[in-house]
Amino acid sequence: MSVGIAWLLRQPGLGLTLRGGRTGKERPIGFVQPTELLDPRPWLSGGELVLTTGLGLQPEEGGDYVRRLAEAGVAALGFGTGLSHERIPQSVLEAADAVGLALLEVPYTTPFAAVSRAVTARLAEQQYELVRRAADTQVRITRAALRGGVAAIVRELAVATSAAVAYLDERSGEVVAHPEAAAELAEQISELRRDGAGSVTTSRPGRTLTVQPVTHAGLVSGHLAVQADRPLENVELVLIGHAVSLVTLELDKPRRLRAERNALGAKAFGLLVDDVLDSGDALEYLADAVGARNRIRILRLHTPAAADVRRVLDTGLGARQRPLYARSGDEALTVLLRGEDTLSDVAALLADLAPSQARTLRA
Known part of the structure; x- marks a missing residue:
């Protein structure tokens, strides 16, 4: 200012x-x-x-x-x-x-004091305007995230900061940028990543670049880069932090949707096992987990580490684009599988169990 x-x-x-x-x-x-x-x-x-x-x-x-x-x-x-x-x-x-x-x-x-007061008051007005604009922009970015996901977040942040913004997905290599020319920032992000840098800001005459990691489930899933032709204001740095949080939430959305779907399916599976819900009605809730010709298998595991086994199964089935419908009991875990799943398939799903957990497991 x-x-x-x-x-x-x-x-x-x-x-x-x-x-x-x-x-x-x-x-x-x-x-x-x-x-x-x-x-x-x-x-x-x-x-x-x-x-x-x-x-x-x-x-x-x-x-x-x-x-x-x-x-x-x-x-x-x-x-x-x-x-x-x-x-x-x-x-x-x-x-x-x-x-x-x-x-x-x-x-x-x-008086010199009058000049000082005029300048100080004007700087305070500018600070207030920046804070007000930042609050309005946070609302716009949040609304954009609800409508358009990561692409909308990147676009709104670029407009709000009058800067080039790019998001690099580390898993897929996909780049979302605004304006389109900002996609070239991905090369600089990759260079910084090879150097092992996390959050970093570099400045030189006519250019300021800040790169912020986006973490999801404890891992860096991507990087958000913002490049301006001037130093970034503190309020703009706040907006960048807000955008990183929104991108994190957006990336977490599939996990949360899966967790909710698993919880609903698990309730339907439990009612089927308890013979409260007949197979015809249960199929409406469990269709995405059953096999060919609507056949199923039920796997019953006995282990004192049921919660850990459940997490391993969830990871394995999730990697195969399949839900986990299961219910836990006294040191037991009952899981709905496809009719064509074999013991070899079960072994593959449980391959990531720790040796101590595997030793206590009985099927």
Whole structure:
């Protein structure tokens, strides 16, 4: 956030006038620093509007003084007249034009505090506007996620930050980008990934790139990259974090849907086993788990580690695009299988069991 010199000159209560350094009038002001030091460079960081009355400044020293400020990267110099100097020294005027440092005359009737308050108030307005815009954007990105998934999240984030955004799915290699040219960011993501980097931000003149990992089930499933031609604002970084969270939820949606479907099927399976639901009615709920000609097999496993065995079966069946319909009892697990499933198929499903769990297992 910054204040433009042109905006400051338009404030009627301040009465500021641009007297020199017109080529530098587009520089943004980050904050105001009043000082009467003849060499304030050790206390400057760049981007300041330096305010001075020139106390102790001799007319012939004006050139060196202005050049020191320009060297420190200040945005502009506000020279107060009517106190130490009736008018801005000619050496200051000439040096400001030479180095392109905007030179503002601050009249005697305008306190430096008034200039500081005006800049501070404007920066606060900008901060509020950024926060308000971020809140509105979070709502838009969330709504977009509900309608269009990852692609919509990427698009809304790109529009909100005026940046190039790309998401790289590490499993499929698929890239979702906005605008389309942002797809080239995938190469940079891959390069960073080979270096073992997680969350990383790199900056150079005219470019800022931030790459954030998207984790799902404890593993990095993808990376979201945002590239802008300027430093990213803090509020924009918040939006990026929000987008990463939404992408994570979107990736988790199939798992949650599977869990809900498994829970519903397990209830129907339990009613079938208990002879509460006849096979014809049960088929409506269990059709995606049965085999050819609607035949089934029921696997009954005895183990003190039923929960662990269930997780292994769920992983194995999920990898085969099949649901897990099962019920747990006292150290027992009853599972619905297809009619054509064999003992070899069951062994393959249970192959990932830990040796200690396998030793306690009886079918």
